[in-house]
Amino acid sequence: MQVDYLVIGQGLCGTWLSWFLTTENRAFIVIDDNESITPSKVSAGIINPVTGRRMVRVWMAEQVLSFAHEAYSEIGNFLDITAISQKNIIDFFPNAHQRQVFLERIEEGESYLSSYPEQNQFNSFFNYDLGCGEIRHSYIAHVELLLPAWRESLKNNGRLRAERFDFGKLIIKEQCVEYGDVIAEKIIFCDGLSSVENPFFKQLPFAPNKGETLIVEISDLPNEHIYKKGFILAPLKQKGVFWFGSNYQWSFPHTEPTDGFYEQAERHLKAWLKIPFKILDHKAALRPATLERRPFVGLHPQQKHIGILNGMGTKGCSLAPYFARQFVNHLLYEKELAPEADIRRFSRMLARQ
Numbered sequence: 001m002q003v004d005y006l007v008i009g010q011g012l013c014g015t016w017l018s019w020f021l022t023t024e025n026r027a028f029i030v031i032d033d034n035e036s037i038t039p040s041k042v043s044a045g046i047i048n049p050v051t052g053r054r055m056v057r058v059w060m061a062e063q064v065l066s067f068a069h070e071a072y073s074e075i076g077n078f079l080d081i082t083a084i085s086q087k088n089i090i091d092f093f094p095n096a097h098q099r100q101v102f103l104e105r106i107e108e109g110e111s112y113l114s115s116y117p118e119q120n121q122f123n124s125f126f127n128y129d130l131g132c133g134e135i136r137h138s139y140i141a142h143v144e145l146l147l148p149a150w151r152e153s154l155k156n157n158g159r160l161r162a163e164r165f166d167f168g169k170l171i172i173k174e175q176c177v178e179y180g181d182v183i184a185e186k187i188i189f190c191d192g193l194s195s196v197e198n199p200f201f202k203q204l205p206f207a208p209n210k211g212e213t214l215i216v217e218i219s220d221l222p223n224e225h226i227y228k229k230g231f232i233l234a235p236l237k238q239k240g241v242f243w244f245g246s247n248y249q250w251s252f253p254h255t256e257p258t259d260g261f262y263e264q265a266e267r268h269l270k271a272w273l274k275i276p277f278k279i280l281d282h283k284a285a286l287r288p289a290t291l292e293r294r295p296f297v298g299l300h301p302q303q304k305h306i307g308i309l310n311g312m313g314t315k316g317c318s319l320a321p322y323f324a325r326q327f328v329n330h331l332l333y334e335k336e337l338a339p340e341a342d343i344r345r346f347s348r349m350l351a352r353q
């Protein structure tokens, strides 16, 4: 079988890359082993325009946010699912300092932030003594609907191989790559943290970051907003069910969920919520973060048939569609990649095998 592209992985990166290849009528095959726990499957899907304690704008906020909204809406229409919802974040100030920072940022003219007019609206659901603000233009990408729906569409069109990719079977030729019966012009790795062992890209400065989350049933909590007080409560598509988390661990002895997080999260929920809740599940996954917190996008500087879309870190839901589109424009129309994301910045490192 002859195709233009062989895509390895169908997390957020592989989903978006294969979607834009579809919109460009390119022939491709996706190989994905359907691992049950991946960052894309554990993600909350939150697209938040501000970040950190200083509430600064995320990298490329203007371009990336509006692009994400458009892209998720389009793929959602195609698949007949709601792939994205606009849900502002109600930020309950965890301490006086954070309240001060939030109000200062409003005074500085940060248009994504506003002081919430109905300060008492959430009194029957939450304990919050220091008031709340609102983060506007934030979204939830419904990853739990999107990934299986896109997988099904790939399968129905004969474009999915549900198996583990084996480097031992890959043959790189002058004009193409061969993998079993597939001959492809290029192979693009969207294999998340498997790339730390990928012979072509293992030199890249990945910095895996572990995050844990609880899935919680809170039947009486309205699902119109995302709620935040240190941790985040984000509504999932199933009514009355919320995602709760997360933490960020740069060093960890193992990748499994821990009792420590479970106990801390349960304590937090008990102190914050005034209404009953039930913990349904507890998960952990590693974010494919990078040392300089920028993605890895592009073709290998020495191997023109081999590419990567990876390193989305904590922001895969918004960065993956944007950089997948950029990469497709680069592959098909020779458009430049953003230099901060282009893997040519690591040319010297990648030259060492």
Ligand SMILES: Cc1cc2nc3c(=O)[nH]c(=O)nc-3n(C[C@H](O)[C@H](O)[C@H](O)COP(=O)(O)OP(=O)(O)OC[C@H]3O[C@@H](n4cnc5c(N)ncnc54)[C@H](O)[C@@H]3O)c2cc1C
Pocket: 008, 009, 010, 011, 012, 013, 014, 031, 032, 033, 034, 035, 038, 039, 040, 041, 042, 043, 044, 045, 046, 047, 163, 164, 165, 166, 190, 191, 192, 193, 194, 210, 211, 212, 213, 245, 246, 284, 285, 286, 287, 288, 309, 310, 311, 312, 313, 314, 315, 316, 317, 318, 319
């Ligand atoms: C707890 C947690 C919460 C998060 N919350 C958010 C959030 O709210 N908003 C946000 O923007 N980001 C969030 N993230 C980050 C986001 O999930 C990641 O940036 C994103 O999912 C990375 O997607 P990916 O496609 O690069 O990798 P992955 O999701 O790891 O996908 C890689 C895919 O490749 C497959 N694969 C790998 N190797 C092979 C192989 N050899 N053969 C076949 N298949 C293979 C895997 O099975 C997987 O399906 C969160 C992450 C975590 C852990």
